[in-house]
Amino acid sequence: MASNRKSKLSPSASSSSSTCPPCFSEQERQQKILQRQYTDGLSSQMAKNKFEYALKSNEAWAKYKGHQNPAFFQNLATKQTPSILWLGCSDSRVPETTLLGLQPGDVFVHRNIANIISPTDINSMAVIEYAVVHLNVQHIVLCGHTCCGGAAAALGDARVGGVIDAWITPMRLLRKTNEAQLEALEDDGKKAVRLAELNVRWGVGNLMSTWFIEKAIEERRLTVHGVMYDVACGKIRNLDIGTKG
Known part of the structure; x- marks a missing residue:
């Protein structure tokens, strides 16, 4: 029974005729990971040095914004x-x-x-x-x-x-x-x-x-x-x- 339950929950067990999309696309999943990195912050760096934390936080933010919209910074640079x-x-x-x-x-x-x-x-x-x-x-x-x-x-x-x-x-x-x-x-x-x-x-x-x-x-x-x-x-x-x- 346990093995059957596992197979039913695995992606490969989904019906090929199903029209239901996955809960999260891979892109959405990656965005959530990046957002978590940005919002949670890098607490260890912050505890040591706020300026160093700010630089690391900026790096995470820039990565997150660029992943959300690859043209975001290019558009800002135009005007x-x-x-x-x-x-x-x-x-x-x-x-x-x-x-x-x-x-x-x-x-x-x-x-x-x-x-x-x-x-x-x-x-x-x-x-x-x-x-x-x-x-x-x-x-x-x-x-x-x-x-x-x-x-x-x-x-x-x-x-x-x-x-x-x-x-x-x-x-x-x-x-x-x-x-x-x-x-x-x-x-x-x-x-x-x-x-x-x-x-x-x-x-x-x-x-x-x-x-x-x-x-x-x-x-x-x-x-x-x-x-x-x-x-x-x-x-x-x-x-x-x-x-x-």
């Missing part, structure tokens, strides 16, 4: 056609492509401390102009977030560091301008979140008054959005500011 310009914070907990569930090539990115968008900052303005004028992105997303160290620092006037103090000056000015509503909140955590949101609103206002953005909105319906990302739950909240498209 980039991102539809979104993401303006965000440098915070390591807010990785735009990951949290949006998108892929390399989908998002053009500029990040800085506290996602401050000032018309006098030629770094951010150069990125924005390139994305709008040359890449023709369809959406600009300015994203603030909870647990923002820059916003927390801007709640007071204590020195953080020479360059950093200069950088967060716009947020400190926002704090002073909106002091009444911030002081009405019960704790510093809520004040920092509110200040981060005010900073997004201020930044969106600066974007909307930039000439090449105004032109793109009028001529090709570029959209501008302000959002907040909640680090504690991983979700984005739309502030419904900017364009309405």
Whole structure:
């Protein structure tokens, strides 16, 4: 009986007239193996050295993506056609492509401390102009977030560091301008979140008054959005500011 049961379960015992496909094709099976290597990671390397782990993880990821789609990297090497310009914070907990569930090539990115968008900052303005004028992105997303160290620092006037103090000056000015509503909140955590949101609103206002953005909105319906990302739950909240498209 045992031998009969074994023969019935073996692939060679399947009826030649059966139309049922195998549970997994060989390609699917290989993809699952590669995915497991990528998602499980190389824990021993990670324990020893995070940089070495990152290199090994990249190798596994590149192999997995190439196996999924052999033309994936060749297509990326040809050109980039991102539809979104993401303006965000440098915070390591807010990785735009990951949290949006998108892929390399989908998002053009500029990040800085506290996602401050000032018309006098030629770094951010150069990125924005390139994305709008040359890449023709369809959406600009300015994203603030909870647990923002820059916003927390801007709640007071204590020195953080020479360059950093200069950088967060716009947020400190926002704090002073909106002091009444911030002081009405019960704790510093809520004040920092509110200040981060005010900073997004201020930044969106600066974007909307930039000439090449105004032109793109009028001529090709570029959209501008302000959002907040909640680090504690991983979700984005739309502030419904900017364009309405």
